Amino acid sequence: MPRILIMNAGTPQMSGAHLTKAQRSLAASSAYRSAWFAQEGDLIVSPVVIPADLLSFIGATLDFDASSLRLVVPASRQSTILDDCTLLSQPVVERLKRHIRQKSAWRLYPCYFTEGVARLAAKLGISKTGDDFALQRGPDLLNRKSHFRQLATSVALPLPHGCVATDPNGLFKAVTALKSETGRVIVKLDNGAGGVGNVILTGSKSDPLPGARDTRMISWPSLDPDALYSEITTASCKTLVVESYHLARSLFYLEYAIQDDASIGFINSGNIRLRKSTDRSERALTWTGLELPSDLENEQWLTAQEHAYRFVALARDLGYRGMINIDAIFTKDGRLLFNEANGRWGGGSVLHNIAIRLLGFDYSSRNVILSVRNVRSPSFQAAHDRFFKEGFLFDRTRKAGVIPLAADEEAGTVECVVIAPDRTAAHDQQHRLLSS
Incomplete structure (x- = not known):
């Protein structure tokens, strides 16, 4: 059809x-x-x-x-x-x-x-x-950080300690209550996609941390809740989510599809990959892409699946049909914490679609799929010609190589997908793409 x-x-x-x-x-x-x-x-x-x-x-x-x-x-x-x-x-x-x-x-x-x-x-x-x-507008429930906390709590998903704030006073109370747990607090705009509305507050000097546009060292007594609330909120969104911030050992997502017949299918899981910017003044990490499948240990993966499925089942029971993905971390001390959900195509949806069409539905048992953003190239065609000339281009016989996905000609970059037999080969190919 x-x-x-x-x-x-x-x-x-x-x-x-x-x-x-x-x-x-x-x-x-x-x-x-x-x-x-x-x-x-x-x-x-x-x-x-x-x-x-x-x-x-x-x-x-x-x-x-x-x-x-x-x-x-x-x-x-x-x-x-x-x-x-x-x-x-x-x-x-x-x-x-x-x-x-x-x-x-x-x-x-x-x-x-x-x-x-x-x-x-x-x-x-x-x-x-x-x-x-x-x-x-039911799907909006699955794309708001405040609603995620409310819905996730109802199915006992493990979450960072936190709360919803709708004014500067609520923001101040939340930060004050949460700052002692880890010494770091993240303040999130309710409907800010991609971390663009998030700010991490820390009481000590810190490099940029995942999940926010700014990692900001402050003196807690000098926190100005009115200024912070005004900075993060927008004319159309006055709701914030405030949570204790935990350092992560693993950042990953799980993606599912809820079919018209109400069946739930697991689609894929992948690592969320970030790196420091070469610009030392930059206060956010640079998103470099995704890596499928995730490198979670089997027990971790099963635990994450067990919890995530409950949330997806709740979304189904509410009436939602379509793609849904859930972000989570395993903290440095081994705890599983869920961050947010999105009722829509996820970052890994396209990669999974390409992989199953080229490699089969069981690709994750034999291959690693890596997205690589910001590969320098003046155009899509130039990237294609370079990969062909240098022997990088995906080869159906070998079932390995590089596929240019899309170009941002204004930025002079191309996003690519690397298909490789293992993680080492995938990372080596990424290094070649970014270093030449």
């Missing part, structure tokens, strides 16, 4: 009403990256035009006819996000109706199942289990 891929990453439901320039750029590059979900005959609704050479390369790599794909891009848009207003605009709906008349059965495959996606489904005559939940 052909699908309508809706690339609505970076919507207000995910990141708030006022996106930064960096968030808008990520939303655009996410559309290029998400084109790797495409299958024969799919219809892609994207906030940006996806280059023809990228679509052709995707088809050639994944062995389907890319000319069968159809692309719908809003003719007039004021931003690089596919929000509900744009998605439901008459020109977009009419163009979609014209396309889907050519075939009798379609299904929607959105990044984020918003109210607008559910209304679009009704306009197109495409029914889906979970539409009623989405019409009431």
Whole structure:
């Protein structure tokens, strides 16, 4: 059955009403990256035009006819996000109706199942289990940090000590109560995706720590809750989550799919990889990519799965259908703590999709999949030509090599996926990509 891929990453439901320039750029590059979900005959609704050479390369790599794909891009848009207003605009709906008349059965495959996606489904005559939940903005429950704490507590997920704050006074009380546990507190914006709204407060000097845009040494008595609250909150989001911050030995995620028949399928798990910036003034770690499968010990993996499944089952029972991923850590002292959930495509979704189509569903028993961001290259084609010339390009016979995923020509970088037989080989290939 052909699908309508809706690339609505970076919507207000995910990141708030006022996106930064960096968030808008990520939303655009996410559309290029998400084109790797495409299958024969799919219809892609994207906030940006996806280059023809990228679509052709995707088809050639994944062995389907890319000319069968159809692309719908809003003719007039004021931003690089596919929000509900744009998605439901008459020109977009009419163009979609014209396309889907050519075939009798379609299904929607959105990044984020918003109210607008559910209304679009009704306009197109495409029914889906979970539409009623989405019409009431139910998936928003699974993309807010405050709601995550509330829902996770109800199924006894292990969480860092913390609470929800909705004003400066609540923020001050929370920080004061939590600072003594580890000497570090993280303050999170309720709907800030990718850690952009988070600040870590520490009473001692510290290098940048994972999970925040800033790691800030303060003198606790001098904390100004009004200034901090004003700095982190936005016009559309006045809710913060405050938690004790724990140093992590392992940072990982678990991803699941809740099907229309209410069955739950485990999709993949991976390590979240970060590094220090070469700019010493930078107060955040640089996200370098993901590594599938995660390198958790078997007992750790089973424990994390047992807990995470309870949360996913709760999401299913609430009425949610679709992809859902959960972030967690094992602390330095071995404790499992969950951080947040996201009811949408996750960072590893595209990597998993590529891996199963090239290697089979059991790839994780034989291969390591590594995403590598910020590989220097002036264009997608230049990266492809370089990898071919140097013998890096993925080879179907060897079932190993490098695949360029998407280019950010403004930044002069390309994101790549490395497919290797083991972690050592994958890391060696990453080093070659980044050092030349």
